[in-house]
Amino acid sequence: MSAPRPLVDIVGAGHVLDGAALRERPQDFWNPVATRARAVVSPASVPELSAVLAWCNDNGCPVIPEGGRTNLNQGTAASPEAIILSTMRLDRIGTPDPQAMTVEAGAGAVIQTLQERCEAQGLRFGLDFGARGSAMLGGALSTNAGGFQALRYGVARDQVLGLEAVLADGTVLSHLTAYAKDNTGYDLKQLFIGSEGTLGVITRAVLRLHPGPVTRSTALLGFRDFEAVTRTLATMRRNLQGTLSSYEIMWEEFYEFNLAALSEGRRPMQDRFPFCVLCEAEGFAPESDDERFQNAVMQAIDSGDAGDAVIAQSLRQRDELWRIREDFDAEQRLFTVMIDFDISLRLRDMAAFVAEAERSLAREIPEFLGLHVLGHLGDGNLHVTTGLPTPERKDEVKALIYALIARYGGSISAEHGIGINKRDYLHHSRSAAEIATMRRLKMALDPRNILNPGKVLP
């Protein structure tokens, strides 16, 4: 199939991908199958994008908004008759304003570019996650991305002061305000953040920035019980005066596995611990930050909460510690058929949840290949990965874990969204009344159901 002529006229033939070229393009980073769609259309401006949407709406043509194509739940998968609407050309990044501590950026801005542009002005963009090099602002906002620094700066939603989005019928809603307080009627931007392109297409945002830290301290701590992990988090929050930026927990099975795969036998800490935590603080006082961080780590040990700790003495050591947390290559080899969960739980439930998940898997699906658990503890967010030797019982594993999350009152998606992959499990976290209300909103804003149909809502 080829692109509809009117759309080619709007964006220009050079910005349409269809036919054979499209079939050669992988759907996304995680699904290297051929892209299914009628065409990928890349407008250069908001008026062009609005015109594309208006045409699609008038013609009942499904539209799949697309950014950096690293969505984890097939949020940009298309059907053969759909138009993929890429916002990648809306990539302008304004000059970060050090006085107002804001920056305006287009949906196509790559997260890492945005980070670097702010860093150059001594400012910090508060969002950081693994796919920073490919993910674009539009995708990060429409999935309300989380990541490594949410403990300190919040999630994607918290970075947004003003937003521009285009409705299914092409209506441009532009509210690019740059202030923290604005109670002028309904806060429409909240509808588009986190709704995965099903209610509108985000085109631009004014983002809140933070003072750029000048110091960084990193430590790995080992804990013998979970209570001690959470107690230390609370103490560190106080002792580090709000400079604590990451507090990443790793359960023993994951930590030891990745350590063995990466470190050639070297161990940062001699003993094994049920829980390891990678914690990092970033501050503004070169003369005192290191000492304060050391004191905080020492206090965790002296109080008996931490069994051991190592403080990174160089950038290289810091990167080695983070690699244990961030590298998933060995894990991808271990889990022939990988099944991963991105969940939120109350802190007090976490240890029991993981223990019960392990027991249930051992009992019900004894061929499972292990349970790797890590996460952003301060956000209540765990990433749980397991695997099977063959795919047959994959859905059973999912059903078992999702039901367990529901029983603990947890969230089946902390930061990756729903897309297609989790759509049919949404009822584990949201009531029938909530899902019905979501449908009412969808009907109100996209009555012809052209925007990312089949995503999010079951």
Added chain:
Amino acid sequence: MSAPRPLVDIVGAGHVLDGAALRERPQDFWNPVATRARAVVSPASVPELSAVLAWCNDNGCPVIPEGGRTNLNQGTAASPEAIILSTMRLDRIGTPDPQAMTVEAGAGAVIQTLQERCEAQGLRFGLDFGARGSAMLGGALSTNAGGFQALRYGVARDQVLGLEAVLADGTVLSHLTAYAKDNTGYDLKQLFIGSEGTLGVITRAVLRLHPGPVTRSTALLGFRDFEAVTRTLATMRRNLQGTLSSYEIMWEEFYEFNLAALSEGRRPMQDRFPFCVLCEAEGFAPESDDERFQNAVMQAIDSGDAGDAVIAQSLRQRDELWRIREDFDAEQRLFTVMIDFDISLRLRDMAAFVAEAERSLAREIPEFLGLHVLGHLGDGNLHVTTGLPTPERKDEVKALIYALIARYGGSISAEHGIGINKRDYLHHSRSAAEIATMRRLKMALDPRNILNPGKVLP
């Protein structure tokens, strides 16, 4: 008129106010006229509240949600045929959880009680504003209140992790989650926060808490130019490592007026300054916080940015400084007919806006009684108050200032909401497309238009 029998049956006769008793009750703190309404109904529980709403929806009866009755824009004013639905009995406050740093509270919880309950656990509820002693959580959330600490902790919206709200038809949407990351479909809570009871009635929330600071340092600084004020804000944010909690600016005319009214000739600083700033930091390190604060203040002076400064040496001195900022008694006497604006502007526009407002008023409405400007600088939020000797030209003053706000791309309501009073000015901050989209949402969630009709939307 008396309360409908079915509603009396739901909540019990002792929890209905109507007839003469109702006529004796003032509408709200700011409008001491008799309450107009058929009855005030106070359910004891969410099921009761849901039943009240369902009956009203079935019978096309307007419902005005009500909390502590200190709304500044007549957000709880009713028509004679309306039912006022008070959430004051939903006042349960759970035990604040120091580990998870959360607390669950009902809509009827008084803000100050909530603050004190958290303080007792060494935790801080991040919302504080003048009406703390009367305002209730439901009202604070439904108006997305701001206040003194937003610079550090954000506005009301930012405090909410989980929310329960009831739709017009009685549908209970309960999502009382206690974690920071949750991307399970549309974030419905955002619809009810800040929509002033027009989309649903908030009944309960799980709130995010922060570590309770143990030190407090307060200073008053005088500045000769506005650039220096904003430069010092940026520097203080860094130097105080995120412990800066307030940065309140006062223009000279307001500061000198209130100082003269309150201090019996004593002046904290000898000179007059075009701008004074009350700044406060709250930290966790008793051994070093005071010194760091003093250094930050000294740096502001040594750099030439601040012309003078005084650091509070006692709680009494601290309260005296805050009184200059918070007391409005003398102002209420000065401005026979008071007209106040609660606006957001870009920092770089503020000084020019105020100067232009003053010039325009002097030219167009020369009888105006002065222009008092103060605000939460770090939030881009100014409170601008003026007055007239007689009410005739009040609407002219409003039209002049609102048009000026629009020209500067500002917000006509930073933190007080729209209610009735600002409804007809909403178009100065929101486009026709945005207002039309708000109407679509209203139609989707409250098709019979029973919830707080006539508020927010023009």
